[in-house]
Amino acid sequence: MEKTAKLMRDVPAIRWTALVLLAFAMFCSYIFMDILSPIKDLMQSTRGWDSTAFGTMQGSETFLNVFIFFLIFAGIILDKMGVRFTAILSGVVMLIGASINWYAVTESFQSSDLSTWFTNNLNYIPGFDELGISPFYKGMPASAKFAAVGFMIFGCGVEMAGITVSRGIVKWFKGREMALAMGSEMALARLGVATCMIFSPVFAKLGGNVDVSRSVAFGVILLMIALIMFIVYFFMDKKLDAQTGEAEEKDDPFKIRDIGKILSSSGFWLVALLCVLYYSAIFPFQKYAVNMLQCNLTFTPPAEGSFWAGNTVTMIQYGIMLIVAAAAFISNFSKKKLKVTLLITSVIFLIVFCYMGYMRQSAETIFAVFPLLAVGITPILGKYVDTKGKAASMLMIGSILLIACHLTFAFILPMFKGSAIGGIILVYITILVLGSSFSLVPASLWPSVPKLVDNKVIGSAYALIFWIQNIGLWLFPLLIGKILDSTNPDIVQAVKDGTMTPEIAATSYNYTVPLLMLAFLGVAALILGIVLKAVDKKKGLGLELPNIKK
Numbered sequence: 001m002e003k004t005a006k007l008m009r010d011v012p013a014i015r016w017t018a019l020v021l022l023a024f025a026m027f028c029s030y031i032f033m034d035i036l037s038p039i040k041d042l043m044q045s046t047r048g049w050d051s052t053a054f055g056t057m058q059g060s061e062t063f064l065n066v067f068i069f070f071l072i073f074a075g076i077i078l079d080k081m082g083v084r085f086t087a088i089l090s091g092v093v094m095l096i097g098a099s100i101n102w103y104a105v106t107e108s109f110q111s112s113d114l115s116t117w118f119t120n121n122l123n124y125i126p127g128f129d130e131l132g133i134s135p136f137y138k139g140m141p142a143s144a145k146f147a148a149v150g151f152m153i154f155g156c157g158v159e160m161a162g163i164t165v166s167r168g169i170v171k172w173f174k175g176r177e178m179a180l181a182m183g184s185e186m187a188l189a190r191l192g193v194a195t196c197m198i199f200s201p202v203f204a205k206l207g208g209n210v211d212v213s214r215s216v217a218f219g220v221i222l223l224m225i226a227l228i229m230f231i232v233y234f235f236m237d238k239k240l241d242a243q244t245g246e247a248e249e250k251d252d253p254f255k256i257r258d259i260g261k262i263l264s265s266s267g268f269w270l271v272a273l274l275c276v277l278y279y280s281a282i283f284p285f286q287k288y289a290v291n292m293l294q295c296n297l298t299f300t301p302p303a304e305g306s307f308w309a310g311n312t313v314t315m316i317q318y319g320i321m322l323i324v325a326a327a328a329f330i331s332n333f334s335k336k337k338l339k340v341t342l343l344i345t346s347v348i349f350l351i352v353f354c355y356m357g358y359m360r361q362s363a364e365t366i367f368a369v370f371p372l373l374a375v376g377i378t379p380i381l382g383k384y385v386d387t388k389g390k391a392a393s394m395l396m397i398g399s400i401l402l403i404a405c406h407l408t409f410a411f412i413l414p415m416f417k418g419s420a421i422g423g424i425i426l427v428y429i430t431i432l433v434l435g436s437s438f439s440l441v442p443a444s445l446w447p448s449v450p451k452l453v454d455n456k457v458i459g460s461a462y463a464l465i466f467w468i469q470n471i472g473l474w475l476f477p478l479l480i481g482k483i484l485d486s487t488n489p490d491i492v493q494a495v496k497d498g499t500m501t502p503e504i505a506a507t508s509y510n511y512t513v514p515l516l517m518l519a520f521l522g523v524a525a526l527i528l529g530i531v532l533k534a535v536d537k538k539k540g541l542g543l544e545l546p547n548i549k550k
Helices: 012-033 037-047 050-065 070-104 113-120 144-172 178-204 212-244 257-264 266-280 285-295 311-331 336-360 361-366 372-387 393-418 423-437 442-450 455-487 488-496 513-537
Strands: none
Touching: 012 070, 012 144, 012 178, 012 285, 037 113, 037 178, 037 212, 037 285, 037 336, 050 070, 050 144, 050 285, 050 442, 050 455, 070 144, 070 212, 070 266, 070 455, 113 144, 144 212, 144 455, 178 212, 178 361, 178 372, 212 311, 212 513, 257 266, 257 455, 266 285, 266 311, 266 336, 266 372, 266 393, 266 442, 266 455, 266 513, 285 361, 285 423, 285 455, 285 513, 311 336, 311 372, 336 361, 336 372, 336 423, 361 423, 372 393, 372 442, 393 423, 442 455, 455 488
16 A cells, blocks of 8 residues: 655655754754863963863863773663663763863862862872873862863763764665765754854953853853753654654664674774774864964954954854855755855855954964865765765875875964964965865765664664774873973973963964874875775775665
């Protein structure tokens, strides 16, 4: 008999609404993930966090995921309990961790008994210290220690949310425009990076009184909204299962030996290693990018009380950013004449956005341009993978762009220090290219995972990839911080001696060695991309084939 009613996921408007709910929740989580990144200098000057403390705290986000294997458990929870339960659980965990993180950087914590306890404790963790992987160290500021505890809990939630959203997209879009959906989700989520870069410093400096806890409070409020998005998605997903007659729990329960099936796939390992290398060269960089620009460019703050120094310009610039993103994104779904109009609009407003960033003379508003090109081209790349394939090839291109950008920051950008216009133009171009290279992973490799493993263990496969990726996301923020202090001993010593203020020290680092390390990760990713393409050709994994079957 012919069906008289369509499933919800068969209706484009409904399945894309489900995607928007998931993507907006990730948008909020991305904001909190980097909420302290644009105010690293303020964390050093107001809370005494040097680069080592900042890097250790930032790396703590993935500590429990990596060393307590929480992500593996999250994948098992996802496979056993389903998308709905895991989505809400991840939202609650993120909110709890973020709230702890907020309290850690408040003035109230600084004078509390809890601060004294953290100062006197957690200075030595048996086993972890010997292995060199402890999330704390002797002399680490109490606020950084407690913030790290909160960030660990938040990290469990955000990575659980990541694999849940990926699984949810597979559920609603498999056999349809899945790469386009995943690319679009990441495009929207990454607007969170720009939002964070623009607003975090504004809240920290609001009213002329510096208080970094206001920035974190902004992120906590957004995570409350993210939880609401997951709750709304819960009811949509439940209605879909009612239509299909599928149970949220698995008829064939997950077994530990299923992990062996995943790990036995050479294609899976290559994809996982590519992701850890690629993301390790991007996410840790984001946490230091604003400070790197502060150290390599010469900024002349606008006059106090002028339009460019006020908060009104912040709202205007953010509005312009949304126009750029919306016009570029919608152009992917428009007919030719409208597409051209939207693209021209996007380019014009992008130029205006960049000009405003230049006039504001702040590194955070300049780096905010990072995700904008990605928003426009990620859906294009996703659509191309859906219809044409070439997923492995696209990652190789992304690796080449990644290498070029980090080498530019390391060697060419310092030559422009003191150049009011030349340095900023170079930075804008390099950041836009880096952002576009970042689009290639969600658009190409994430949709390829279902081709490598059985549908029953997709959640666990994503969890394993995220776990391997989290090793890099734990290690490299920590390494960058330690390398900065070890390669700038004169600055570290001057602060200790009192001959240099923390404010001046925070913007005086030489970033060449950390950037070279990140470029090397790109080289390794390129080599693995070449190997992956060869393996795909030999074993017929289907990574170079389109997702939509005709």
